[in-house]
Amino acid sequence: MVIFGLRSTTIASLNSQLQCRHCHTNESVWLYIYRHYFHIFWIPAFPLWKSAASQCTHCKQVLTNNEFDDELKQAKTEAVKIAKTPIWTFSWLLVGAAIVALLTISSLLNS
Numbered sequence: 001m002v003i004f005g006l007r008s009t010t011i012a013s014l015n016s017q018l019q020c021r022h023c024h025t026n027e028s029v030w031l032y033i034y035r036h037y038f039h040i041f042w043i044p045a046f047p048l049w050k051s052a053a054s055q056c057t058h059c060k061q062v063l064t065n066n067e068f069d070d071e072l073k074q075a076k077t078e079a080v081k082i083a084k085t086p087i088w089t090f091s092w093l094l095v096g097a098a099i100v101a102l103l104t105i106s107s108l109l110n111s
């Protein structure tokens with residue numbers, strides 16, 4: 001039995017400096033960027049898409065990608081550019097590449 005699926009991790013969080021459109025408090029909206037990844041036995045295999053959500057620190061309203069207004073979409077675009085994908089989300093790929101490299105070197109040395 002192989003356990004696999006999708007998970008996500010927060011790769012960036014920043015104050016968007018925007019006004020909350022629900023409670024109209026200034027500079028209270030935080031933007032969170034997530035990287036989704038495929039896992040096998042809870043060990044990350046490879047990264048997939050990025051997504052975003054915002055939360056107001058005052059009224060706690062949470063908005064997701066498709067609920068963003070133009071200002072939040074712009075802030076998200078800029079945040080996604082600077083948010084880096086953690087190397088550990090490539091764990092299975094890195095282990096697989098290392099095994100292939102070792103097998104190749106081993107076969108070259110034995111021939």
Ligand SMILES: [Zn+2]
Nearest residue numbers: 020023056059
């Ligand atoms: Zn608010």
